[in-house]
Amino acid sequence: MISVNGISKSFGGNEAVKKISFDVLPGESLILLGTSGCGKTTTLKMINRLIAPDSGQININGKNIAGEKPEILRRSIGYVLQNNGLFPHYTVAENIAIVPKLLGWDNKKTILRTQEILEKLHLSEQYLSMFPNALSGGQQQRVGLARALVTDPSILLMDEPFGALDNVTRTSIRKEFKALEELKRKTMVMVTHDIHEAFELADRICLMDKGKIIQIGTPKELLFKPVNKFAKDFLAGEKLSLAFKVVSLDDLWDFLPSSETRTPNAMPSTESVWDTMEKLQMQNSIEVKNQSGSYKNIEFDKLTAAFSLYQKRNRHE
Amino acid sequence: MNENQQSLWQFMAEQSDKLFNQTLQHLGLTFISLFFAVLVGLPLGILIARKRKLSGSVLAFAGVLQTIPSIALLGFMIPLLGIGAKPAIVALLIYALLPIIRNTYTGIVGIDANVREAAKAMGMSAKQILFKVELPLAMPVILAGIRTATVINVGVATLASYIAAGGLGEFIFGGISLNNTNMILAGAIPAAVLAILLDALLALLQNLNIKKLKRVLIILPIVILILGGFYLLPKAYGSSLTAGFTPEFMGRQDGDLGLKSVYGLKIHTIVISDAVMYKAAFEKELDVISGYSTDGRLKAFDLIILKDDKGIFPPYYAAPIVRTSSLKKFPELEKTLNLLEGKINDSIMTDLNYKTDQLHQSPERVAKEFLESQKLYKSALNGKGETVRIGSKIFGEQYILAEMYKMLIQGNTNYQVATKTGLGGTKICFDALVNDQIDFYPEYTGTGLLVLLQPDADFARKIAHDKDETYNYVKDEFIKKFGIKWLTPIGFNNSYALMMRRKQSKELGVYSITDLKQYLDNNK
Ligand SMILES: Nc1ncnc2c1ncn2[C@@H]1O[C@H](COP(=O)(O)OP(=O)(O)OP(=O)(O)O)[C@@H](O)[C@H]1O
Ligand SMILES: [Mg+2]
Numbered sequence: 001m002i003s004v005n006g007i008s009k010s011f012g013g014n015e016a017v018k019k020i021s022f023d024v025l026p027g028e029s030l031i032l033l034g035t036s037g038c039g040k041t042t043t044l045k046m047i048n049r050l051i052a053p054d055s056g057q058i059n060i061n062g063k064n065i066a067g068e069k070p071e072i073l074r075r076s077i078g079y080v081l082q083n084n085g086l087f088p089h090y091t092v093a094e095n096i097a098i099v100p101k102l103l104g105w106d107n108k109k110t111i112l113r114t115q116e117i118l119e120k121l122h123l124s125e126q127y128l129s130m131f132p133n134a135l136s137g138g139q140q141q142r143v144g145l146a147r148a149l150v151t152d153p154s155i156l157l158m159d160e161p162f163g164a165l166d167n168v169t170r171t172s173i174r175k176e177f178k179a180l181e182e183l184k185r186k187t188m189v190m191v192t193h194d195i196h197e198a199f200e201l202a203d204r205i206c207l208m209d210k211g212k213i214i215q216i217g218t219p220k221e222l223l224f225k226p227v228n229k230f231a232k233d234f235l236a237g238e239k240l241s242l243a244f245k246v247v248s249l250d251d252l253w254d255f256l257p258s259s260e261t262r263t264p265n266a267m268p269s270t271e272s273v274w275d276t277m278e279k280l281q282m283q284n285s286i287e288v289k290n291q292s293g294s295y296k297n298i299e300f301d302k303l304t305a306a307f308s309l310y311q312k313r314n315r316h317e
Numbered sequence: 318m319n320e321n322q323q324s325l326w327q328f329m330a331e332q333s334d335k336l337f338n339q340t341l342q343h344l345g346l347t348f349i350s351l352f353f354a355v356l357v358g359l360p361l362g363i364l365i366a367r368k369r370k371l372s373g374s375v376l377a378f379a380g381v382l383q384t385i386p387s388i389a390l391l392g393f394m395i396p397l398l399g400i401g402a403k404p405a406i407v408a409l410l411i412y413a414l415l416p417i418i419r420n421t422y423t424g425i426v427g428i429d430a431n432v433r434e435a436a437k438a439m440g441m442s443a444k445q446i447l448f449k450v451e452l453p454l455a456m457p458v459i460l461a462g463i464r465t466a467t468v469i470n471v472g473v474a475t476l477a478s479y480i481a482a483g484g485l486g487e488f489i490f491g492g493i494s495l496n497n498t499n500m501i502l503a504g505a506i507p508a509a510v511l512a513i514l515l516d517a518l519l520a521l522l523q524n525l526n527i528k529k530l531k532r533v534l535i536i537l538p539i540v541i542l543i544l545g546g547f548y549l550l551p552k553a554y555g556s557s558l559t560a561g562f563t564p565e566f567m568g569r570q571d572g573d574l575g576l577k578s579v580y581g582l583k584i585h586t587i588v589i590s591d592a593v594m595y596k597a598a599f600e601k602e603l604d605v606i607s608g609y610s611t612d613g614r615l616k617a618f619d620l621i622i623l624k625d626d627k628g629i630f631p632p633y634y635a636a637p638i639v640r641t642s643s644l645k646k647f648p649e650l651e652k653t654l655n656l657l658e659g660k661i662n663d664s665i666m667t668d669l670n671y672k673t674d675q676l677h678q679s680p681e682r683v684a685k686e687f688l689e690s691q692k693l694y695k696s697a698l699n700g701k702g703e704t705v706r707i708g709s710k711i712f713g714e715q716y717i718l719a720e721m722y723k724m725l726i727q728g729n730t731n732y733q734v735a736t737k738t739g740l741g742g743t744k745i746c747f748d749a750l751v752n753d754q755i756d757f758y759p760e761y762t763g764t765g766l767l768v769l770l771q772p773d774a775d776f777a778r779k780i781a782h783d784k785d786e787t788y789n790y791v792k793d794e795f796i797k798k799f800g801i802k803w804l805t806p807i808g809f810n811n812s813y814a815l816m817m818r819r820k821q822s823k824e825l826g827v828y829s830i831t832d833l834k835q836y837l838d839n840n841k
Binding site: 048050071072073074075076079081082083084085086087088089098099102147 | 429431432434435436437438439440441442445450453454
């Protein structure tokens, strides 16, 4: 869907992005991860032509975007800014209606769609007539997201959408975000420098350093098959908690004790170890079912034991 | 307190027509120029916000324009745009420009870069970003600039009366020249009230919330144009020639009032400052002006004096006026000052003035050369006696006289001399004398009679015809009232006079004020 071919960009003498190429498949979410200043934002902005590349080409649905009118292109792509960028002189409703207006929607359609998207983002309608500065940071972030989503664009670009929030709010918004039906179909490119955020939300991660791509792959590939020392060191401090996030019950299946009972609505085995552990804080045991129809019964200590066996085996491979 | 003295309210009530007109003109001038200043300044501000490299030079240029003294700026305008509304509006526009450009620029530049980027990322075009994001967000700052410009304009517009553009300055400057406090206040108070009111109104606007502001901003240009329109109301011009009179002349019995009552002169008249009047006559912007008979510019611009055949202009013979206490303190002073007695007639004075005003020779040189030619010059004795303080008003002739007196005192006595030249107008100079800040200065008999003594009008008219009667009257009254002595007159009569271009006077066959009236009556 989005195909980036060898794009470069320098500012003055400073090469911010050096010959980067990657593809984003339809419905996939790709996360650009890297330290501050490595060129993530620059890369993202080249996709909707906020920045023009010095060389290289970007195609969307097979069409070179350099040939399109920038305003038209941008109206078809949702964009969430690093610092939300809401218009302070527009009410929440007006902020959300910016792109619909540019696209010439009639008022009724805009209002209906605004209500719909607010509900999905858990924003009360009472905010509609307020100005952004009367809202909390988390609420502003949601409005920014609503503004990008209201026209249901098939592509969504997000630059650290949760960057300005405190950790607690950030984690909870991220959860809601992940669960949003609205987003599951979208092709997304998102920028973050938060490793956990990347691992939780990404289909694939694009790890960058100093304007170059170090590695592109699934979270699991990044964690277990780092291509070089940089990639390895980048995740070093967080390895265990990341492993809990990328390893699923399927991966541990052989090491888990089987179940006596067979409950039809047992938990699916695609769940991550991390999420399962969180559920085991509330109940003693959980019944799990995999795709081939076998059942397991999990308790906290059994789960950690299975995980360490899995790790041991991987290390030996 | 004089019983005849009017209260301010009486004056304002009596002149309410004029006051109302001047206020409208003032508003009109302020707002027309403001309208054009916004028309020019706003796009310029937007331009330099886009092309930041230009901002330094544009803002510096507008800043320099604003530091030009207003009178000088108005003076520059005359050769380019003549007199009247046009140059006044342009001058005001120039003063209003800086705050508008600067605030538009800072307002736009100050907008959060994120917001501008968001607008772009949503797919807004450059024009949409300007009108929907940048201008609305910069509006409070821009309005603050317009507010500053408005207040500046209300102030500077008072000076518009210098170049015949009307406004409350007519009362203010007329009042200053005539030493008429009521008249000054009748102009100054409404001007101050206008400034305060407009400032408060615009402050209200600035603090409105965005929704209401939008509505007001649509109405605002219309209001500005309507207010500006006051100024453009057609004026009925009733004569073929145009006269330019100073505000002082306009208000005096021995000026415009006398021309009307004694000669029955009806001429289209505009009010203009002395500083630009002669030039305007030369440039054919004006046909008749009210000048002074010894002014050097008479010679420079080849103007001639129309004969005052019915004698309405009282004599203005110059003579030093001295504190009697100073005469006691400096026994040789009177004799020394009287050395000039009868030495300078009208044409000599005009010539001396011409040398300083037009040839830009220093008053000192002109004074010395004249004294030498009269064999009166003696080199300074450098005496160590007490110091005589000489005053002078703020125009050329007075400087020359002060220099002559200085040289005479230094050459003939042991006294030391201090000059305090440039003491503003009559009132300031005279107050300095009364309060023992100076010992003497040259004054004119007509001024002594009509400005300083102000006897009742009938009496003044009666004696003002005769030069000796006037001199004797002021001499007696000054001793009685102020303890100040008039020495003998120097010789020249610097009275009011109507003037025309020499060529035009010949063409029309107009040589006296009666001729002028007849010409006007025949050529309606
Ligand atoms: N408009 C610009 N002008 C000059 N240099 C720029 C500009 N934008 C970015 N850069 C430089 O390019 C490099 C990459 O910047 P970029 O904003 O893409 O980094 P980033 O990965 O998004 O960093 P962060 O996580 O801090 O947002 C940086 O060195 C930055 O200084
Ligand atoms: Mg960034």
